[in-house]
Amino acid sequence: MRWDALFDDLDGQWDAEQRLEREGEVVDRLRREQAALTLDDRLAATHGRRLSVELLGGLRLSGAVVDLGDGWFQLEDAGRALVVTSAVTTLTGLGRGAGPAGGSRRLGLGYALRRVSRDRRSVRMHLVDGQVREGHLGAVGADHVELHEHPVDVSARRRETRAVVVVTHRALAAVLEA
Known part of the structure; x- marks a missing residue:
């Protein structure tokens, strides 16, 4: 009987060690997967x-995330805001998981800026250095966008462009509907 108890105890210890080893492997795999997420x-x-x-x-x-792509996402609250991911310093409310690829996710910042440009609406452009510029978007290049500067409260018919400013994508933090 004592031998049976001893072997049962050894089997139990072996099973516990195996379970801990498997759990450690799972935790390690989860950490590696988390480390690979962007x-x-x-x-x-x-x-x-x-x-x-x-x-x-x-x-x-x-605001609520209503669209996203490669290097950008769009928030909607009272209006819409196109946010450049590389300009983000902190986020609150982000879940721990990753979402599926697809949708417009593969489309870059140029795509999103062309969509805003097509609407010809007045915008406030926030730059990473804190500057705020107003106007409407013009031509969108591979790494830059034109801003036709004018006051946002001027009607679309009476827009008088003060200047056309070329802004690089890397200088851009967000574009907000005015």
Whole structure:
């Protein structure tokens, strides 16, 4: 009987060690998977979720994620805001998981800016250095966008462009509907 108890105890210890080893492997695999995720991957799981965002230049935004692509996402609250992912300093409300690839996710910042440009609406462009410029978007290049500067409260018919400013994508933090 004592031998049976001893072997049962050894079997139990062996099973416990095996279980701990498997759990450690699972935790290690999860950490490796988490380490490979990009912010874009995590944002892909947030469609419809409300986020609070802080950007280079001091801008703070909040709203529900309504669209996203490669290097950008769009928030909607009282209006729409196109946010450049590389300008994000902090996010609140982001889940831990990653979302599926697909949709407009593979489309870059140029795509999103062309969509805004096509609407010809007045915008406030926030730059990573804190500058805010107003006007409407013109031509969108591979790494830059034209801003036709004018006051946002001027009607679309009476827009008098003061200047056409070329802004590089890397200087851009967000474009907000005016």
